[in-house]
Amino acid sequence: MSFYEAADPLFSTYVLGNAPVKQLATGFDWVEGPVWFGDANCLLFSDIPNNRIMRWTPGDGISIYREPSNYTNGHTRDLQGRLVSCEHGTRRVTRTEHDGSITIIADSFEGKPLNSPNDVIVKSDGSIWFSDPHYGIMTNYEGFKSKQELPCQVYRINPDTKEISAVVTDLDCPNGLAFSHDETKLYVADTGKIFDENANRLIRCYAVEGNNVDDGTDFHTVAPGCADGFRLDEDGNVWTSAGDGVHCISPTGKFLGKILVPETVSNICFGGRAKHQLFITATTSLYTITLNRSGIQKP
Template structure:
């Protein structure tokens, strides 16, 4: 069987004809937030409804990294290699220190609790950017049901000052986010409010040296399905979740090709010894495929 569909000649050099989509583990309820730890040689990811962060290690398989996890969703690493996590249950963003202790980065804005932080990235200047839609508080499945008290927005946290600011407030429900390789562009998925017919698409914003974003415009509309989580490769291509697997989108917004995955994809990240392996969280399982491409994911 073919795991790929090329829709542009540019895609052909990114995939390897003999590299399969491999299921690494299954039996979860809804997996999200993969992040590769190159120094530890493992992948961390969230099994949100089961309130735990899992660890996959080549040769050893699955172990539990943290349970309970406060219904953690998205993760990344900061410049010091520490785990940064979005927690639905605590309605907060946290940092796991090297000694295992947990520091709260943000849990409120203007004196009101955040909604349910979803995905997070760290810029090369150390600033922490995260999306805060309402998904994690709309039911008790991925957290605790509650009324939103802040708008759904993208926030920027500056560690040096401790200041939390709204960076983007013109989306219905921001979700996945990533910077272009030179960090002049910020891509953000708008997956729409629950129980609505909001339009869904990836938007792109200009980002200047002062971390101000502007000129938001539609970059790409995923079809079938919608973009949830995504990552960027060294050529600036966007590798995004979709209903039929993973789509590769060129910097000009053209879909170059697709990788088919047998479950609904939520998120993905690059990892492995050369950052050339794409790890995919999809419904009840995690998958991996080796590409002829390197990601911008930190080691």
Template sequence: MSFFEIHDPAFGRFVLGNAPVKQLASGFDWVEGPVWFGDAGCLLFSDIPNNRILRYTPGAGISTYRAPSNYANGHTRDRQGRLVSCEHGTRRVTRTEMNGAITVIADSYQGKLLNSPNDVVVKSDGSIWFTDPHYGIGSNYEGFAAEQELPCYVYRVDPDGTIEAVLTDFNCPNGLAFSPDESVLYVADTGRMYHDDPHHIRSFSMASGRPQQSRMFHSISTGKADGIRCDTEGNLWSSAGDGVHCIAPDGHLMGKILVPERVSNICFGGRAKHQLFITATTSLYAITLNRVGAQTP
């Protein structure tokens, strides 16, 4: 069985012919938001409809990290190693302190409630960037059905707590990632609920410290881009309807990792950040690559 599609010969160096796509656990409803904790040797990820954050520990399997989770979706770590989470149920972004206390990073903008924060990254200057589509308030499946008070924006929160809508022309911004040198911001647009909207990823120059010079970076051929991550050489890895797509820095498709379920999100982890963890509909998967993830810490 082949786990790969090679569209650029260079992709053959990124994958290992004897490294399979392994299903690590299954039986969930809709899993999302994987984040690797190297210092704890575990992966956290969300099972959104079941209102819980789960922990996968190699050799030990699945356990519950937090339940209820306020229908948490995407996660990352800040520069101090703390968990930063997007919560659909409370319509907010939070940080889990080292003592377990929860700090609210953002829950409103200009006096109106956020929609349902979806994915989040932290830049090296400590600023927190997150997307706010309306998926979590569109029904009671991944949160609570509620009125939408704000358009679907991309936000930046400064270390002093100042919040700014930095991108305001998306249908529904979803996954986001910085290039390894933070000179480029990538944002996926998955479109409005129940509509056949964009399948693309846009890129922005960060030369001024704010995203500018928007361009259409890549259009996903099967399904839509959701979660995205970069490796250390600047290749962008994106979730898709048929697996994970690897996209070169110039925007061309290099290859695919084929997964039997629709992929929602990904992250690099493992002892050398050379494993790609994949959340896909009802299951958690992983594959070992000849690549290293760029995210820190």
């Protein structure tokens, strides 16, 4: 049985026949937020319900990076290589300094507590963009059940003034985020309000101009499942989570093919020596596959 399905012949050139999907670790409850640290040769990711950040290192395997982690979800690195994290439990975005101390970057907007920051990315101007759906406060599974005081939005943090502004306000529950390589496009996943079977679930694409985005357009709807988290490769293809694996979408929104994974995928990231290794967080496990494609990653 093949580990992939190609809807377009082009996708067959993206995969390598002798590079299968491999399970690197398992036994978690719900894993998300993978981020590659090339200088440390390791991958960090969140095991959210178990309130910990895990670390996978080639040759050494799995270890605990931080416990408790305040129910962290998404992670990225800033321009100085520091870990930036979304915390459900404390409803904030934090930065881990080089000395290990933690700095609070954002925990409120217009005097009200954030919902539960979910995914985070950093632009080349140093601004931090994060999504703030309500998933971490609707139950006690991935945080603490709490009152929602703000709409679910995407925010931008000014790198100079630290001012927080709402930049995407038209989605039910914005989730995964990614910029195009030239940062002229912002892709945002809307995974819908929790417990709402009729909620919109799709990827929207917004044109970026400076600190602002336009009204956006519908880019792609993943099926089965939904686009929770995604990253882009060197050609602008979007590699996104789905209910049956990882889907590859062209820059025009065309479905090219899928990598089959035996668990529901939550997030992905590129890593390895040439950014050609796709790391996949999927329900209870961490997987990887080596591709004939490299991801874009900053720094």
